[in-house]
Amino acid sequence: MKYITFPKYPLLLAEFVKSTVDVLLPHACISCNKTLSSLEESGIFCEECLQKLVFIKEPYCSICGKPFLSPGENHTCGDCILQKPPFILARSIVGYGEVIASGITRFKYGKNIGVGESLATMFARHNFGGFTPENFDFILPVPLHKNRLLERGFNQSLILAKAFAKKNNIPMDCNSLIRHIDTKPQASLEKKDREKNILNAFSLRDTKKITGKSVIIIDDVYTTGSTIKECSKILYAGGVQAVVALTLSRA
Numbered sequence: 001m002k003y004i005t006f007p008k009y010p011l012l013l014a015e016f017v018k019s020t021v022d023v024l025l026p027h028a029c030i031s032c033n034k035t036l037s038s039l040e041e042s043g044i045f046c047e048e049c050l051q052k053l054v055f056i057k058e059p060y061c062s063i064c065g066k067p068f069l070s071p072g073e074n075h076t077c078g079d080c081i082l083q084k085p086p087f088i089l090a091r092s093i094v095g096y097g098e099v100i101a102s103g104i105t106r107f108k109y110g111k112n113i114g115v116g117e118s119l120a121t122m123f124a125r126h127n128f129g130g131f132t133p134e135n136f137d138f139i140l141p142v143p144l145h146k147n148r149l150l151e152r153g154f155n156q157s158l159i160l161a162k163a164f165a166k167k168n169n170i171p172m173d174c175n176s177l178i179r180h181i182d183t184k185p186q187a188s189l190e191k192k193d194r195e196k197n198i199l200n201a202f203s204l205r206d207t208k209k210i211t212g213k214s215v216i217i218i219d220d221v222y223t224t225g226s227t228i229k230e231c232s233k234i235l236y237a238g239g240v241q242a243v244v245a246l247t248l249s250r251a
């Protein structure tokens, strides 16, 4: 055994085990867990689940990314006209439906890091459009409160952010923005209560690194946008010059 060195941290150990298992076992669909054939090229979803995924396509709101049902050009949606969001733009890959919800649930609540890595691969591969990643200085995952981090063992947004940062060769900043209030899970709340719940939950530990910089914040799901908006507000107040928000899925 002395020739085998195990990584020091649980997440690295999980990655080590996953990469070993990957070599030995065929991939399974991250949503329904069906074994994938070599013809199923995405290596992430089976053909059946892939068909059910609703990829967000243009036309959508040029600011918040909300898709429009009728064809035409991108324009600003009613919500963003009424109240301009505190970010330059937000983009997501897929609409929140059964297939992606199952993958996210297996990852976040089933603590399935392998599923998370596949979602992260999908996230990093995607061309979000509307901005140039190379023009941004840092990638920031939406932080979890330390109690949630201890309970879950990992931050799902950090796993997505890490893959995107690596693909685009942009440094991560996981220290400037923190969540200092242990809020109720947003998923359990109505729209009007989500904003109140998340209000003032984030703060900046330090502004040195990010003042005058452009950042991309990353989260798993955009529902009402309250979390992303609150993070953006705090970042701009701390001197950040530009904020773009990316999520895997949106309601």
Ligand SMILES: [Zn+2]
Binding pocket: 029, 030, 031, 032, 033, 034, 045, 046, 047, 048, 049, 050
């Ligand atoms: Zn499937």
Ligand SMILES: [Zn+2]
Binding pocket: 061, 062, 063, 064, 065, 066, 076, 077, 078, 079, 080
């Ligand atoms: Zn909008």
